[in-house]
Amino acid sequence: MIDKNSPVPIYHQLEEHIKQLIESGDLKPGDMIPSEREYADKYQVSRMTIRQAIVNLVNERYLYRVKGKGTFVMDQKLEQSLHGLTSFSEDMKSRGMKASSKLISFEIIPADPKLADQLGIQEHGPVYEIKRIRLAEEVPMALERTYISANKVKGLTEEIVQYSLYEYIEEKLNLKIAKGTQVIEAAIVNSEEVEYLQVPEQSPIMLIQRNTSLEDGTIFEVVKSSYRADRYKFMIDLTRP
Structure with missing residues (x-):
């Protein structure tokens, strides 16, 4: 899923991985995704890298954030x-x-x-x-x-x-x-x-x-x-x- 030796930036690899989970139905509208800390611990990368991937997916309307609760999968139009x-x-x-x-x-x-x-x-x-x-x-x-x-x-x-x-x-x-x-x-x-x-x-x-x-x-x-x-x-x- 995440290849640290790849020339593709890690944040972009994570974006594509989450998109694939959404498009395949493994992540459904309304599902909460792992926190930045959980992703960072899982892949042993900085939270800043994880945050960049999440922000990009929010901007692309794959995800949305609820203050104090977490980040969720958005209904696709x-x-x-x-x-x-x-x-x-x-x-x-x-x-x-x-x-x-x-x-x-x-x-x-x-x-x-x-x-x-x-x-x-x-x-x-x-x-x-x-x-x-x-x-x-x-x-x-x-x-x-x-x-x-x-x-x-x-x-x-x-x-x-x-x-x-x-x-x-x-x-x-x-x-x-x-x-x-x-x-x-x-x-x-x-x-x-x-x-x-x-x-x-x-x-x-x-x-x-x-x-x-x-x-x-x-x-x-x-x-x-x-x-x-x-x-x-x-x-x-x-x-x-």
């Missing part, structure tokens, strides 16, 4: 590519993770002027409002508010929205979902998000609004989501023109 249009359920399934939803409310509301304009419907037209918590492995990841024209997507029920909405639209209604436009911005949680996402007040979140359209260009849904910034990150590939 889920990464979602911004290329391609997938539902939360599809995204979690592709990772081999169990996705679930907790329905908060499901009702039909009249579209206000802004929502009517976004969905391309008449003001006061019927719109499904679906509010639910999105979970991965039973951990709250996002608070999602979905607005769908009831005249464009018919037959929605509470039971259907508990599972994959996109699967219902494409396989049961034979409608082809084509593309979406997303806007992402940073924010601080409000009281509703604190309650449903189980995060402290003043926690950072990512607000994401997606307008999704069918193959004929019709926008059928507007989704406003609040993602936990401590558990989720987004990735995009950039190509220089």
Whole structure:
């Protein structure tokens, strides 16, 4: 594990060793790692060397410190590519993770002027409002508010929205979902998000609004989501023109 004759600095060897333990699952989120003194005694190196490795892993968000208690393994963020249009359920399934939803409310509301304009419907037209918590492995990841024209997507029920909405639209209604436009911005949680996402007040979140359209260009849904910034990150590939 630690080779004192290697040209690779000892602190870096220790960093890589701890990373391997985390990535292999031998060290799990919330586990406390040995103290600096324990590492120093085990490998017969200075505590300063150990401290450098630990500080680097804290800065890289593999570990976090709790004053007076110790150093712990941090939950690793889920990464979602911004290329391609997938539902939360599809995204979690592709990772081999169990996705679930907790329905908060499901009702039909009249579209206000802004929502009517976004969905391309008449003001006061019927719109499904679906509010639910999105979970991965039973951990709250996002608070999602979905607005769908009831005249464009018919037959929605509470039971259907508990599972994959996109699967219902494409396989049961034979409608082809084509593309979406997303806007992402940073924010601080409000009281509703604190309650449903189980995060402290003043926690950072990512607000994401997606307008999704069918193959004929019709926008059928507007989704406003609040993602936990401590558990989720987004990735995009950039190509220089």
